[in-house]
Amino acid sequence: xxxxxxxxxxxxxxxxxxxxxxxxxxxxxxxxxxxxxxxxxxxxxxxxxxxxxxxxxxxxxxxxxxxxxxxxxxxxxxxxxxxxxxxxxxxxxxxxxxxxxxxxxxxxxxxxxxxxxxxxxxxxxxxxxxxxxxxxxxxxxxxxxxxxxxxxxxxxxxxxxxxxxxxxxxxxxxxxxxxxxxxxxxxxxxxxxxxxxxxxxxxxxxxxxxxxxxxxxxxxxxxxxxxxxxxxxxxxxxxxxxxxxxxxxxxxxxxxxxxxxxxxxxxxxxxxxxxxxxxxxxxxxxxxxxxxxxxxxxxxxxxxxxxxxxxxxxxxxxxxxxxxxxxxxxxxxxxxxxxxxxxxxxxxxxxxxxxxxx
Numbered sequence: 001x002x003x004x005x006x007x008x009x010x011x012x013x014x015x016x017x018x019x020x021x022x023x024x025x026x027x028x029x030x031x032x033x034x035x036x037x038x039x040x041x042x043x044x045x046x047x048x049x050x051x052x053x054x055x056x057x058x059x060x061x062x063x064x065x066x067x068x069x070x071x072x073x074x075x076x077x078x079x080x081x082x083x084x085x086x087x088x089x090x091x092x093x094x095x096x097x098x099x100x101x102x103x104x105x106x107x108x109x110x111x112x113x114x115x116x117x118x119x120x121x122x123x124x125x126x127x128x129x130x131x132x133x134x135x136x137x138x139x140x141x142x143x144x145x146x147x148x149x150x151x152x153x154x155x156x157x158x159x160x161x162x163x164x165x166x167x168x169x170x171x172x173x174x175x176x177x178x179x180x181x182x183x184x185x186x187x188x189x190x191x192x193x194x195x196x197x198x199x200x201x202x203x204x205x206x207x208x209x210x211x212x213x214x215x216x217x218x219x220x221x222x223x224x225x226x227x228x229x230x231x232x233x234x235x236x237x238x239x240x241x242x243x244x245x246x247x248x249x250x251x252x253x254x255x256x257x258x259x260x261x262x263x264x265x266x267x268x269x270x271x272x273x274x275x276x277x278x279x280x281x282x283x284x285x286x287x288x289x290x291x292x293x294x295x296x297x298x299x300x301x302x303x304x305x306x307x308x309x310x311x312x313x314x315x316x317x318x319x320x321x322x323x324x325x326x327x328x329x330x331x332x333x334x335x336x337x338x339x340x341x342x343x344x345x346x347x348x349x350x351x352x353x354x355x356x357x358x
Contacts, residue, residue, distance in 0.1 A: 011170035021065045030212040041070035041088035048095035055172020056246040060101030063092045064130035067109040098296045100247040104281040138175030140279040140336035148182030148334045159193040160239040166200045166257035167209035168244035178244040178277040187219045194220045202302045233270040241267045245278035252327030252343030253290030264329035277334045290324030
């Protein structure tokens with residue numbers, strides 16, 4: 001299946017070329033495919049904050065390249081470049097608070113920085129580390145896709161209906177996708193009858209991005225309002241809800257795009273299996289449970305306006321962009337290290353002690 005998956009890769013959102021980071025502007029999709037170029041750490045941080053690039057793995061990859069851009073600028077400026085670089089680490093870390101991949105990537109870049117020898121080419125070493133983070137995520141995507149398909153097939157070898165939330169495809173990662181990667185692989189394996197994509201308010205990542213990716217690959221997809229998901233579980237015979245994650249804690253609780261928690265509650269009620277797909281870099285063993293996860297709340301205007309045009313009454317808007325799904329509502333967490341079914345603290349600990357499967 002690996003060869004099939006590689007052949008199916010058609011979309012990329014991150015391109016490191018000639019020392020410049022190029023990002024596909026996901027705010028403009030699907031109406032326009034616009035690439036923006038970044039040559040500074042501050043610019044990359046702004047791109048993350050404004051959601052030019054989004055999706056936990058893609059945010060981490062972009063931040064790694066942001067560090068490279070920061071190193072180049074600080075070296076050129078002279079003086080104590082390492083002390084000056086701390087400002088770039090700070091700005092990048094503050095761009096989004098919930099996605100742990102961001103902090104994982106920054107920690108990995110800092111670790112490489114700390115291991116530099118006197119004879120090392122600093123810029124080349126940091127660039128190689130960022131490129132390695134990017135390539136590693138792509139490989140993890142392929143492994144997770146294969147593991148997820150095996151899990152689906154184990155429960156039912158016939159074509160089935162799946163439901164997904166937000167966007168977890170090539171646009172959100174360094175390669176094939178996490179949850180959407182599993183769905184792509186399931187389609188190639190003949191296991192998909194239809195995919196139902198939540199529109200995912202207020203940024204409409206499902207409507208603009210997921211539907212665009214799936215339709216572009218000829219995968220049967222229907223778009224639905226977020227509020228229709230429970231009804232579809234009741235009436236359409238959906239077999240799996242498959243989602244990604246922005247942070248997973250030591251006990252298996254999962255933070256993901258707002259609306260995921262209610263999907264899990266409804267899935268449990270309707271007997272629909274619930275799968276979370278995320279690389280191990282998303283797992284934060286320093287946090288005991290989902291109660292410890294910082295939940296980002298964005299500007300209320302994202303709810304009150306559409307395209308800059310006011311559509312709501314003049315009221316206060318509450319706009320948390322993530323929620324936490326307790327581990328006891330999750331059937332399986334799929335990572336490149338393996339699959340954890342009915343996750344708990346002990347199973348998560350055992351998972352993190354494993355080596356990557358690829």
